[in-house]
Amino acid sequence: MKLHITLITMILTTNLFCQELKTIIPIEGETFDFGIEVQNDWKKRDQLLEDLANEKKSWDNLTEEENELFEKYDETYESMWDVEGGGCSWYCGAGEYSVTTSSELSSNGKLDYKAKNLTDFSYQTAWVEGKKGYGIGEFINFSFAPTHPRVTTIIFANGYVKSEKAWKDNSRVHKLKMLINNEPYAIIELKDIYSKQIIELEKPLGNSDRKDFDKLKEKDNWNIKFEILSIYKGDKYDDTAISEIYFDGLDVHCLAKGTLITMSDRTLKKIEDLKVGDEILSYNKETGEYESSIIKELASQIHKDLINIEFSNGIQLTCTKDHPFLAKNLSWTSMNPKKTERDYEINDVIQLKVRTKVRNLKSELEVVKITEIKEEQITYTIVDLSKNKTFVANGIITGIEKLRVPTMYKNNSGLIAKTKVK
Structure with a gap:
């Protein structure tokens, strides 16, 4: 009992x-x-x-x-x-x-x-x-x-x-x-x-x-x-x-909805409206020339703790803190350089702050204000292009998601592909 x-x-x-x-x-x-x-x-x-x-x-x-x-x-x-x-x-x-x-x-x-x-x-x-x-x-x-x-x-x-x-x-x-x-x-x-x-x-x-x-x-x-x-x-x-x-x-890289991407014909298109196969304008760091590049892959994600960056020409851009932009001296710059270096596996990323000068379509712009945004937003990014690793967002040269250098392996058909993070 x-x-x-x-x-x-x-x-x-x-x-x-x-x-x-x-x-x-x-x-x-x-x-x-x-x-x-x-x-x-x-x-x-x-x-x-x-x-x-x-x-x-x-x-x-x-x-x-x-x-x-x-x-x-x-x-x-x-x-x-x-x-x-x-x-x-x-x-x-x-x-x-x-x-x-x-x-x-x-x-x-x-x-x-x-x-x-x-x-x-x-x-x-x-x-x-x-x-x-x-x-x-x-x-x-x-x-x-x-x-x-x-x-x-x-x-x-x-x-x-x-x-x-x-x-x-x-x-x-x-x-x-x-x-x-x-x-x-x-x-x-x-x-x-x-x-x-x-x-x-x-x-x-x-x-x-x-x-x-x-x-x-x-x-x-x-x-x-x-x-x-x-x-x-x-x-x-x-x-x-x-x-x-x-x-x-959350907490990986992207740009906010409404960000305007410069197409190869210099027209503008919202990042959320982009499609695989679209031709966009891309900057070749080696030659210093703008070239047409075809989008091969896109991604979107919900993010929190974004930042809004205001530039000297009045243009603003909302992104994650580790999203890289091309600085005046052709180095990469972000609000969180250590995380950008780790996640993208690029070296010598400099701190983005007020007065940092970044590259735009014509020459350069200065950062005049950085504001943190707390609410969640859906964000977008370009993952892969047919050539170069850059695109133009709200007039600013920025990097694609695939800047990180993946470990490589060969599959059964002999093709090179990325290893997945486990």
């Missing part, structure tokens, strides 16, 4: 505790499809990339079917298993974080189920808990450096998603308790669907005071922890699997 009462008390206490936490139900994202038809399409795409690399084909003469293949299967992705492509995303400037788990299922000799699989940006692998039974109480912990950009979105690939059979055979998570810095934050109720599941957080997670980067580095790491509360039973295995957990957020 005493044991029975104790168990009831434990259940009631757990229920009361869970009721105090808000429940978050994710938004359903893209449905997974790694079937035969998709595999064949990827083979065609890879062959097409190889033909382009060997100059058997030209980007200018692709058929409608070939263009549709690249629209469907982005050429910046190395394979169909990639979670993120080689193009720009939050991870371009987000830096590294670590993941640990309370247990891992032992390798079967061919495959492993380690914690690292949660952050390898591949849908082909999965973390599987190693506890006997369904893994109730097992946890995943993500640790972030104090300077790490803030998180606003969490994306789950729940279950072993490499195939529908593997997904059904293995158990999937039903409910997770989410903790921030080991303090209970919410109950996440995942659906039993073969799709990505996305959580948009009410407030960003991470350090919001980012004015003094050196002081920020002295703070402790912060963490996000997920504890398994309940599961959906697998058809064949008790083991509970999660293929991937990744993030999106």
